[in-house]
Amino acid sequence: MDYVDKIKIIKVDITKKQVDIIVNAANKELAGGGGVDGAIHRAAGPEMMDELKEKYKGCSVGEARKTKGYDLQAKLVYHAVGPIWRGGKNNEDELLRYAYSYCYDLMYIDNFKTIAFPAISCGVYNFPLQRAAKIVKEITLEKIKEHKQIKKVIFCLFSDKAFEIYQKTFADVLNN
Numbered sequence: 001m002d003y004v005d006k007i008k009i010i011k012v013d014i015t016k017k018q019v020d021i022i023v024n025a026a027n028k029e030l031a032g033g034g035g036v037d038g039a040i041h042r043a044a045g046p047e048m049m050d051e052l053k054e055k056y057k058g059c060s061v062g063e064a065r066k067t068k069g070y071d072l073q074a075k076l077v078y079h080a081v082g083p084i085w086r087g088g089k090n091n092e093d094e095l096l097r098y099a100y101s102y103c104y105d106l107m108y109i110d111n112f113k114t115i116a117f118p119a120i121s122c123g124v125y126n127f128p129l130q131r132a133a134k135i136v137k138e139i140t141l142e143k144i145k146e147h148k149q150i151k152k153v154i155f156c157l158f159s160d161k162a163f164e165i166y167q168k169t170f171a172d173v174l175n176n
């Protein structure tokens with residue numbers, strides 16, 4: 001499998017990406033908040049929150065709910081809920097993995113080709129970046145193999161540190 005063409009790691013504000021799907025790092029109330037969630041809601045406009053409130057009563061950790069992209073350049077937003085880091089013995093690894101897996105499966109069902117992820121759980125929720133990057137890599141390679149329609153997965157990192165950690169973690173498959 002040639003991953004070089006399918007996986008991109010960039011340092012960028014995810015709200016600026018032109019992709020089919022932007023993934024949000026939401027909370028289980030789907031109530032909005034700070035970080036990337038706040039940025040996505042601001043960029044999309046108030047109708048996105050209206051749709052969330054109208055359609056859903058929150059979302060379990062490890063799952064995602066979708067809305068339209070509104071003023072974003074993306075067609076859809078998947079509001080994924082990652083785990084809060086509580087020391088690592090409370091299923092955090094599995095729940096983070098499920099959150100990504102859930103998004104890749106939704107993308108398959110929706111038959112979309114390009115998706116952009118932030119580092120879910122690695123901000124306010126405190127999940128260690130290095131550990132998250134390893135999990136993200138594993139599930140991403142697995143899902144790219146499984147869902148042949150996936151054309152591009154873009155990891156949008158916000159800090160130099162996160163960008164470097166992702167680059168190192170993916171180095172063997174991306175030749176950089």
Ligand code: AR6
Nearest residue numbers: 013014025027032033034035036037121122123124125158
């Ligand atoms: N583009 C890409 N990445 C970003 C952006 C952006 N515009 N802004 C922040 N990040 P966080 P979490 C990075 O805290 O840990 C919210 O209040 C950030 O540097 O946004 O999953 C929600 O409502 C970090 O690496 O999400 C929840 O209550 C990563 O995005 C809670 O925070 C994720 O950080 C979710 O916490």
